[in-house]
Amino acid sequence: MTSDGDASPRPTGPAERIDAIDVLRGVALLGVLAINVETIFRVSIFQQFLFPKPPLSFSSIDSAIETILTLAVELKALALFSLLFGVGLAIQFERLAKSERRTSLLLRRLVVLLAFGLIHLCLIWNGDILTEYALAGLIVLPFLFGPRWLVAIAALASLGLYLEMQVFPPPGLWPGTAALSQDVVEAHRIYPTGGFLDVLAFRLREIPLFAALHVYIFPRTIGLFLLGAFVWRTGILRSPPHRLLFSIAAASIGLGAALILCHAGGLIAGGRIRALAEPLGTILLALGYGAAIIGIANLERGKKLLGWAAPLGRMAFTNYLAQSVIFGWIFYGYGLGLFGRLGVASALAIGVAVYIGQVFFSAWWLHRFRYGPVEWLWRTLMYGEAQPMALSSKRAAGDFRQGGASR
Numbered sequence: 001m002t003s004d005g006d007a008s009p010r011p012t013g014p015a016e017r018i019d020a021i022d023v024l025r026g027v028a029l030l031g032v033l034a035i036n037v038e039t040i041f042r043v044s045i046f047q048q049f050l051f052p053k054p055p056l057s058f059s060s061i062d063s064a065i066e067t068i069l070t071l072a073v074e075l076k077a078l079a080l081f082s083l084l085f086g087v088g089l090a091i092q093f094e095r096l097a098k099s100e101r102r103t104s105l106l107l108r109r110l111v112v113l114l115a116f117g118l119i120h121l122c123l124i125w126n127g128d129i130l131t132e133y134a135l136a137g138l139i140v141l142p143f144l145f146g147p148r149w150l151v152a153i154a155a156l157a158s159l160g161l162y163l164e165m166q167v168f169p170p171p172g173l174w175p176g177t178a179a180l181s182q183d184v185v186e187a188h189r190i191y192p193t194g195g196f197l198d199v200l201a202f203r204l205r206e207i208p209l210f211a212a213l214h215v216y217i218f219p220r221t222i223g224l225f226l227l228g229a230f231v232w233r234t235g236i237l238r239s240p241p242h243r244l245l246f247s248i249a250a251a252s253i254g255l256g257a258a259l260i261l262c263h264a265g266g267l268i269a270g271g272r273i274r275a276l277a278e279p280l281g282t283i284l285l286a287l288g289y290g291a292a293i294i295g296i297a298n299l300e301r302g303k304k305l306l307g308w309a310a311p312l313g314r315m316a317f318t319n320y321l322a323q324s325v326i327f328g329w330i331f332y333g334y335g336l337g338l339f340g341r342l343g344v345a346s347a348l349a350i351g352v353a354v355y356i357g358q359v360f361f362s363a364w365w366l367h368r369f370r371y372g373p374v375e376w377l378w379r380t381l382m383y384g385e386a387q388p389m390a391l392s393s394k395r396a397a398g399d400f401r402q403g404g405a406s407r
Contacts, residue, residue: 050181191333
């Protein structure tokens with residue numbers, strides 16, 4: 001991120017990126033998309049907290065897909081994204097080490113992200129995660145100035161607090177069943193039929209409910225940011241040892257899956273232990289997924305198998321926001337109004353189609369430009385000057401011959 005001597009700091013160029021991390025980010029975005037479509041855009045997210053729980057699926061196929069997503073993907077994809085954000089923050093911190101502006105640039109980066117998040121939250125979609133990430137990043141940033149052991153201890157402390165909150169939830173944080181039921185009824189009345197202003201007004205009214213959900217996972221987000229930063233500082237992502245990564249993947253996925261399946265099957269006795277099984281299993285599965293994908297993406301065959309995801313990962317910010325706009329039009333009344341009308345399988349099929357379209361668009365775009373549109377704006381606002389956007393024709397041709405779309 002910085003050049004030698006007194007040169008001004010600059011963004012990471014395409015050739016300096018670590019492809020495997022971009023691949024992992026691109027694959028994780030599919031998991032985030034699947035859960036957002038299934039649990040928030042398709043129906044009210046708050047239905048799942050009602051007892052008895054209303055039916056969320058329409059057929060046996062829907063039920064099977066919903067179960068798979070709940071056990072294998074839900075929250076795991078977000079946890080994986082949190083790890084990746086921590087890795088990215090640590091990379092930025094390290095690359096700016098020679099710059100006297102390091103602290104101010106990183107603060108500006110997070111403040112700009114916060115502004116993007118608030119705009120997204122208030123005007124586009126209230127399921128936004130960017131605001132939480134910006135706030136968590138501001139808390140994590142001071143720890144990056146400390147030694148690696150301090151980052152590790154802070155990560156463990158934050159994750160420990162998160163797990164404790166699952167056993168002893170903060171009193172008075174979550175609204176009662178009557179309030180949730182009323183919100184669900186209103187959501188299924190307004191979202192599929194309301195105009196843009198009607199939907200916007202209701203989304204703003206729902207923000208306090210979403211804020212309560214964020215409070216429950218905020219310590220986990222901080223802990224995973226710190227854990228991601230710690231992993232980067234170990235050097236394991238610079239020269240990945242394949243055997244170690246696959247060993248970590250096997251152990252984490254095995255233990256995480258066992259905890260989640262035992263929790264789902266009611267095989268764990270004891271209220272406190274049972275309350276810890278699912279959140280701990282989620283963290284372990286996210287670690288396992290990350291280690292497995294990084295390991296595969298660094299193999300020669302793996303690069304060919306997963307290289308398509310790298311452009312998507314490089315443009316994850318643009319693609320994430322684009323998904324909110326696209327799915328808002330598909331599911332809300334100012335567009336097609338499909339909210340509450342589709343089963344899990346149909347909604348997921350639409351989501352996958354959008355994702356595939358973004359795969360092709362991201363590859364096409366990055367053959368011509370250095371960054372995605374939102375990534376370019378983020379860097380420009382961070383550095384306080386317009387960043388070069390277009391690739392030279394010579395560079396673009398070279399990237400094409402070398403498989404540059406996988407960068």
